[in-house]
Amino acid sequence: MxxxxxxxxxxxxxxxxxxxxxxxxxxxxxxxxxxxxxxxxxxxxxxxxxxxxxxxxxxxxxxxxxxxxxxxxxxxxxxxxxxxxxxxxxxxxxxxxxxxxxxxxxxxxxxxxxxxxxxxxxxxxxxxxxxxxxxxxxxxxxxxxxxxxxxxxxxxxxxxxxxxxxxxxxxxxxxxxxxxxxxxxxxxxxxRLLLTLGILLVSVILLALLAVRWLVGPLRTLRSAAEALGRDIRRPPIPERGPLEVAQTAHAFNTMQQRLQRFIDDRARILAAVSHDLKTPLTRMRLRTDLLDDAELRAKLQRDLDDMESMVKATLDFMQGSDSREATQTLDLNALLETIQSDAQDAGWTVSLTGSADAPIQARPKALKRCITNLVENAARYGGGAEIGVEERPGALVILVRDRGPGVPQPLLEQVFEPFFRLEASRARHSGGTGLGLGIARNIARGHGGDLLLRNRVDGGLCAELTLPQ
Structure with a gap:
């Protein structure tokens, strides 16, 4: 079948x-x-x-x-x-x-x-x-x-x-x-009669094939629209034409897209408003902390305030990573990777770069830079350094970010992408992690029509595999 x-x-x-x-x-x-x-x-x-x-x-x-x-x-x-x-x-x-x-x-x-x-x-x-x-x-x-x-x-x-x-x-x-x-x-x-029947049969078969192709065509359009929706929630709506059932299905799909857009926009606005409103009381608390005479208590309160501000900033970054309003444009990936490598080296981390992309890609520059920077920072901070590699595969461009750290337990390789999830053994909050970096990176990767996967290396360490369509 x-x-x-x-x-x-x-x-x-x-x-x-x-x-x-x-x-x-x-x-x-x-x-x-x-x-x-x-x-x-x-x-x-x-x-x-x-x-x-x-x-x-x-x-x-x-x-x-x-x-x-x-x-x-x-x-x-x-x-x-x-x-x-x-x-x-x-x-x-x-x-x-x-x-x-x-x-x-x-x-x-x-x-x-x-x-x-x-x-x-x-x-x-x-x-x-x-x-x-x-x-x-x-x-x-x-x-x-x-x-x-x-x-x-x-x-x-x-x-x-x-x-x-x-x-x-x-x-x-x-x-x-x-x-x-x-x-x-x-x-x-x-x-002559058999020839007539044969011609009639062939004609009916050809008409049936054309009819089936005409009927299946809207399904192909709907499939392509669904695939594009995962990459860009703000893509243009599909045309609502054709037979009644097809037009109704297209209308339902466009309505679903509009509702998703409203939901994402409402969520972003609420979190942005909450984060913004939190900055005012945090600022007042910091000022009041500075007036405390007890130096030990003042230092503890300032660390708590720093953690809260870090979480608020990470939440805003997470929402920005889910936002696809940045325009897609032609991007020189090699130049972007060299910039990320240079910034990481300026921060005192050990970062190497091997391989290169043969041609520019279509991407959202700021979002993709945030995605790769998160991976490089994780590898440098918790794995002692980052090794960036670029590979060309059929229909895809793969960016590998490797480290030499302890890796991640196999059952937790997917769980680490959940918001605010941290591995307490090596990625505690006092080291600067909030548990949102990998979630932001995966959202950006999937927003480009690709994906982000983690796997432990045979010789030790963790490998983050970022796949982008070409």
Whole structure:
């Protein structure tokens, strides 16, 4: 079963159309053969009755003179003193022969003796009483060989004989024998009809494929919009056009996007307002702390105030990392990494840089710089130094930030991205961490359509893998 909706719909439609077309073609050919066969049979009955009535009133010499006029390419008429006997078991359609016999009896004078045989091989239909089968007479119609053609499925699979052998006794005792071959066209598969059905099938399949592609198109648009929404919550809304269901789905998607934007904006405004309002009491508390005479108490209160201000600032940074209002532009990643390396070295940290990007990327410069700076600061502060590496991969650019620190326990590699989560053993608040740096970095990475993962290095230390689309 195909994985895509387009493939599944196409498969279902193709199977259904082909099955329906084959069934209809079979029924059509079957009914066509039966109709032609019955038409030939009715015409043969009328012609036979007419010839019998005419011969019955003629003299033997007149009969012999008129007999050749009754021959046609498909039938022969001859006279005999005695009836020919049919070989036992030769008939393939006894019920059809009985119906034909009743039709003839209803049009002939009462008590007229007649014999009817339907078979596929007229050459062996007759034999003389007491003698073996004789070879076919020279006046038998053509096309009545002992073996039906391979394509004569109708003759093999249905009670439709390929020929009629009728014997009727005239009033003077003479037997008139009729041999009638059914034309091959009745049993053939008509090439023109099959070609027409084939063209119709191909046309319907092509139209079905176009219809499926047209129906699946809005789903592709919706999928692309959903992927782009993860990178930019403020992307333009998708067009609300097409069939009613498609337009309603697009409208629902745009409404969801608007609600998400309002939610993010409201959250940012609330946190910004709270953080801003906290600065005033913090400032007053710091001033009052400076007036304390107890130096030890004053130092403790100042550390607490520093922690509170650090948390407020980190919260604002976290919200800014989630904000995607910064415009995307072409960015020289190599220059950005060199700037981050230089700033870290100026701060007294050991930072190395290997590899480079082959081409500029599309990114939000300030947000991406904050993301990589957070990773470098974490590696330098807790791992004794940072090693920045750049790798080109199919469809993606990967920035690796490695350190030589103690690493992170395997069960906590995802938990460290949660806001305000800290590893107390090495990343306590007194060392300057608030537990928001990695969360900010991941939000920025995912806002660019990429991701941020952590893994422990085999030879010790932690590796942060930042993936950006190209």
């Amino acid at each position: 195909p994985a895509s909706l387009f493939g599944r719909l196409t498969l279902v439609l193709l199977v259904g159309l082909v099955a329906a077309q084959l069934l209809s073609a079979t029924i059509l050919l079957r009914d066509r053969g039966q109709t032609l066969y019955q038409s030939i049979q009715r015409g043969f009955v009328e012609r036979t009755v007419g010839i019998v009535r005419l011969l019955d009133v003629l003299t033997p010499r007149e009969r012999a003179r008129l007999l050749p006029l009754f021959h046609t390419p498909e039938s022969r008429v001859r006279l005999a003193e005695e009836p020919s006997e049919t070989a036992p078991g030769q008939g393939v359609a006894e019920a059809a022969a009985e119906r034909l016999r009743r039709q003839l009896s209803g049009r002939l004078p009462p008590d007229t003796e007649l014999r009817v045989v339907l078979d596929n091989d007229l050459r062996f239909l007759t034999r003389r009483r007491g003698r073996d089968h004789r070879p076919p007479p020279p006046d038998h119609p053509p096309g009545m060989g002992p073996e039906p053609r391979p394509w004569s499925a109708l003759a093999r699979g249905r009670p439709m004989a390929r020929g009629f052998f009728i014997q009727i006794r005239l009033t003077d005792g003479t037997w008139v024998q009729f041999v009638r071959a059914v034309p091959e066209d009745v049993f053939e598969r008509p090439a």
